[in-house]
Amino acid sequence: xxxxxxxxxxxxxxxxxxxxVLAESMNRHPLVYLDNAATSQKPKSVINRMHDFYxxxxxxxxxxxxxxxxxxxxxCDLVRxxxxxxxxxxxxxxxIFVRGTTEAINxxxxxxxxxxxxxxxxIIISEMEHHANIVPWQLLSQEKGFKLKVVPVSDDGExxxxxxxxxxxxxxxxxxxxxxxxxxxxxxxxxxxxxLAHQAGAKVFIDGAQGAVHLKVxxxxxxxxxxxxxxxxxYGPTGIGVLYAKRELLEAMDPYQGGGEMIELVTxxxxxxxxxxxxxxxxxxxxxxxxxxxxxLDYVMTLGFDRIEAYEQSLLKYATEKMSxxxxxxxxxxxxxxxxxxxxxLKDIHPHDIGTILDQEGIAIRTGHHCAQxxxxxxxxxxxxxxxxxxxxxKEEIDKLVAGIEKVKEVFA
Ligand code: C6P
Numbered sequence: 001x002x003x004x005x006x007x008x009x010x011x012x013x014x015x016x017x018x019x020x021v022l023a024e025s026m027n028r029h030p031l032v033y034l035d036n037a038a039t040s041q042k043p044k045s046v047i048n049r050m051h052d053f054y055x056x057x058x059x060x061x062x063x064x065x066x067x068x069x070x071x072x073x074x075x076c077d078l079v080r081x082x083x084x085x086x087x088x089x090x091x092x093x094x095x096i097f098v099r100g101t102t103e104a105i106n107x108x109x110x111x112x113x114x115x116x117x118x119x120x121x122x123i124i125i126s127e128m129e130h131h132a133n134i135v136p137w138q139l140l141s142q143e144k145g146f147k148l149k150v151v152p153v154s155d156d157g158e159x160x161x162x163x164x165x166x167x168x169x170x171x172x173x174x175x176x177x178x179x180x181x182x183x184x185x186x187x188x189x190x191x192x193x194x195x196l197a198h199q200a201g202a203k204v205f206i207d208g209a210q211g212a213v214h215l216k217v218x219x220x221x222x223x224x225x226x227x228x229x230x231x232x233x234x235y236g237p238t239g240i241g242v243l244y245a246k247r248e249l250l251e252a253m254d255p256y257q258g259g260g261e262m263i264e265l266v267t268x269x270x271x272x273x274x275x276x277x278x279x280x281x282x283x284x285x286x287x288x289x290x291x292x293x294x295x296x297l298d299y300v301m302t303l304g305f306d307r308i309e310a311y312e313q314s315l316l317k318y319a320t321e322k323m324s325x326x327x328x329x330x331x332x333x334x335x336x337x338x339x340x341x342x343x344x345x346l347k348d349i350h351p352h353d354i355g356t357i358l359d360q361e362g363i364a365i366r367t368g369h370h371c372a373q374x375x376x377x378x379x380x381x382x383x384x385x386x387x388x389x390x391x392x393x394x395k396e397e398i399d400k401l402v403a404g405i406e407k408v409k410e411v412f413a
Pocket of ligand 1: 038039102103132207210
């Protein structure tokens with residue numbers, strides 16, 4: 001893409017036409033979809049590609065000698081290469097297809113940590129992690145006797161980097177941190193986190209479920225050992241995601257699941273394994289979901305992350321200004337580096353009530369603990385309401401959200 005195209009602003013009306021669901025109505029109002037951090041809507045290019053593939057090209061991968069299957073394998077390999085390009089990984093063997101971020105974290109936990117960490121070792125996570133980046137490490141720590149240490153978070157929702165540095169010791173073997181918090185929107189300094197962890201001799205896992213959607217990721221520049229993201233959050237299908245890991249780690253790791261295609265040779269006495277990535281992809285994969293991920297990544301790469309970020313930041317700024325003016329509304333998470341979501345409480349109104357009333361206005365937001373109970377506890381809250389934005393959202397939609405919140409207040413006045 002040329003610099004000229006990249007410096008143009010996004011044509012939001014045109015973009016919205018690419019996402020058919022955005023033209024739908026909900027409860028007699030035009031749909032205002034603000035739950036993008038949970039899962040994002042799909043452009044026609046993704047929907048059509050999957051439909052066409054099922055209609056004309058579908059066959060298994062890696063197993064067939066016939067042309068239909070070989071083409072299917074070829075198409076999935078092209079998507080693997082697109083993921084490599086998307087993350088700037090060195091090689092396609094460093095791209096493992098998984099069901100999503102959750103499975104990627106479990107793969108690293110059970111393939112790497114279970115093999116290489118021992119009793120007394122330490123893993124550092126943070127107070128703002130999603131449960132997916134807590135529970136797998138916890139399950140293993142209980143089995144293996146290593147310790148989980150937690151980086152605290154400031155009142156603004158920023159990681160306390162001094163505390164992080166103090167937690168790092170020669171016992172630290174892994175640092176597992178989210179790129180962007182799904183509950184607060186905080187963008188963490190993952191390059192610095194990685195650098196410090198490496199100085200202490202620890203490996204680094206970055207949970208990119210939110211990060212890969214909003215920011216340009218370059219795994220070589222970050223230097224992280226693992227990076228994971230989910231297809232469904234980045235305008236692609238559910239059931240497909242990526243674990244990036246450095247090749248030498250993948251070679252040393254144990255497979256996560258046993259089954260078809262991940263083997264080299266099987267006897268009843270012993271099995272040897274295929275090389276990465278197939279070593280970690282047991283069973284018939286999510287073929288059509290893999291195919292659908294291709295146009296989703298094309299879509300964001302064509303828009304360009306500099307433009308996506310600039311536009312989403314303008315939405316965040318606008319929403320923050322407008323919502324701050326609502327009496328009784330408190331924004332949870334005011335980090336200096338923050339991405340496109342606003343988590344909030346409104347007086348003592350339960351977030352589920354806020355969500356239910358907004359739904360009557362056609363506005364979809366998420367309410368609850370956002371699968372991040374520890375950070376809710378940190379702020380002394382059971383739950384928040386969360387509006388999360390994508391590049392297809394508009395300031396007019398934020399105005400509708402603000403009007404909807406005023407309506408909630410009226411109901412509870
Ligand atoms: N967060 C949200 O509404 P999966 O479900 O595997 O695609 O992604 C899990 C996950 C891991 N880490 C972070 C930071 C996440 O935000 C998520 C998913 C959704 O915030 C569903 S709870």
